[in-house]
Amino acid sequence: MGWDGGHMHLFHVGKTDYGETHPELEHVVDQRKVRLCDVAPQAKKRFVWEYDMGDTWLHEIVVEKINSAEPPLKAAAVCLDGARACPPEDCGGVYGYEDFLKAIRDPKHESHDEMLEWIGGEFDPEAFDLKETNKALSRLKEPR
Numbered sequence: 001m002g003w004d005g006g007h008m009h010l011f012h013v014g015k016t017d018y019g020e021t022h023p024e025l026e027h028v029v030d031q032r033k034v035r036l037c038d039v040a041p042q043a044k045k046r047f048v049w050e051y052d053m054g055d056t057w058l059h060e061i062v063v064e065k066i067n068s069a070e071p072p073l074k075a076a077a078v079c080l081d082g083a084r085a086c087p088p089e090d091c092g093g094v095y096g097y098e099d100f101l102k103a104i105r106d107p108k109h110e111s112h113d114e115m116l117e118w119i120g121g122e123f124d125p126e127a128f129d130l131k132e133t134n135k136a137l138s139r140l141k142e143p144r
Helices: 093-105 112-119 130-138
Strands: 009-013 016-019 046-051 057-062
Touching (some): 093 112
Antiparallel strands (some): 046 057
């Protein structure tokens, strides 16, 4: 998504939650001890990624295709398609993002200038760069 990863997250796969271990989340399986191919072993497998428990961003992940290439592929994960920009970190979830977009689109909005300053001057909610997304995926130390 492009977020900095500073918030807790969970992958909800069936009845099992995977994520970073935390004393308050005793039921969570350590994500570093499993591989994607073990929890989503076939194409069309769907699961949910929840990011930032305060903002509650929920994303449906779909395994579109599994390659069994010889020799192995350079990247373990590849984005096939996408749309729109990642919402800004800490914008308040879906409803906060909607408010943010209203503010930056309307120069007369009371928060227009404040929101543009907060985001660094400009934000294009329709922007998506597939090449940059796959470049980021290729930099993962140990894709899972």
